[in-house]
Amino acid sequence: MHRRFKAVLLFALTGFGLLGSSFAENPQVTVSVYNDVEVSPDTLTQAEQRAANIFLRAGFDVTWLNCAQMNGGTAACNEMDEPAHLSLRITSQVARSTSDTAFGVAFLASDGTGRYGDVFWKRAQELHANSKVDLALILGSVMAHEMGHLLLGSNAHAISGIMRAHWESTELRRIAMGTLLFLPEQGRRMGKRMAGSRTVLISSLRGCSSILPAQRCCSS
Numbered sequence: 001m002h003r004r005f006k007a008v009l010l011f012a013l014t015g016f017g018l019l020g021s022s023f024a025e026n027p028q029v030t031v032s033v034y035n036d037v038e039v040s041p042d043t044l045t046q047a048e049q050r051a052a053n054i055f056l057r058a059g060f061d062v063t064w065l066n067c068a069q070m071n072g073g074t075a076a077c078n079e080m081d082e083p084a085h086l087s088l089r090i091t092s093q094v095a096r097s098t099s100d101t102a103f104g105v106a107f108l109a110s111d112g113t114g115r116y117g118d119v120f121w122k123r124a125q126e127l128h129a130n131s132k133v134d135l136a137l138i139l140g141s142v143m144a145h146e147m148g149h150l151l152l153g154s155n156a157h158a159i160s161g162i163m164r165a166h167w168e169s170t171e172l173r174r175i176a177m178g179t180l181l182f183l184p185e186q187g188r189r190m191g192k193r194m195a196g197s198r199t200v201l202i203s204s205l206r207g208c209s210s211i212l213p214a215q216r217c218c219s220s
């Protein structure tokens with residue numbers, strides 16, 4: 001009996017170890033957040049937790065850098081060399097002539113790459129007022145949607161899930177329940193794109209490509 005208990009304990013510890021290592025191997029996404037509209041710290045923290053949870057369910061870990069607007073934040077806020085370092089600005093401006101005018105905009109180059117996105121605070125507030133769904137949960141879902149655009153590239157919208165272009169009662173209900181998520185295929189697509197970007201970056205460092213500023217290239 002004692003031996004059996006030890007075997008079970010060993011199995012459990014091994015299982016936890018494997019579990020821990022699988023979490024440790026999740027691809028890392030870093031996001032510099034610029035809170036231009038002074039969203040309250042509680043709301044912003046809850047929104048970031050919701051967005052991080054959406055990404056965790058897709059197999060990614062998110063690190064948030066809350067960057068001060070006045071001085072540009074800490075140095076880490078501006079270190080955008082890593083492929084999965086994104087920048088989100090929560091703004092009172094609502095951009096016109098964008099493909100995603102409802103809640104925000106992701107700025108993508110013609111090849112579908114991009115790092116910078118805006119979240120329209122007024123639109124999140126309006127959706128909260130009209131639906132009574134928690135504001136932080138709406139904000140976090142919008143943040144995850146715009147991050148999805150940046151990580152998925154062109155043609156990121158889908159007929160269901162967090163990347164649906166228009167959110168209606170079904171999506172709002174799922175936001176409230178915490179089940180508005182990326183589709184499995186989208187998680188795989190983001191992982192592939194991030195792995196591909198890393199390969200390009202490493203190749204650039206080795207080959208001294210002009211992609212990176214000269215002072216970072218081949219410095220030793």
Ligand SMILES: [Zn+2]
Pocket residue numbers: 100145149157163164165
């Ligand atoms: Zn969109």
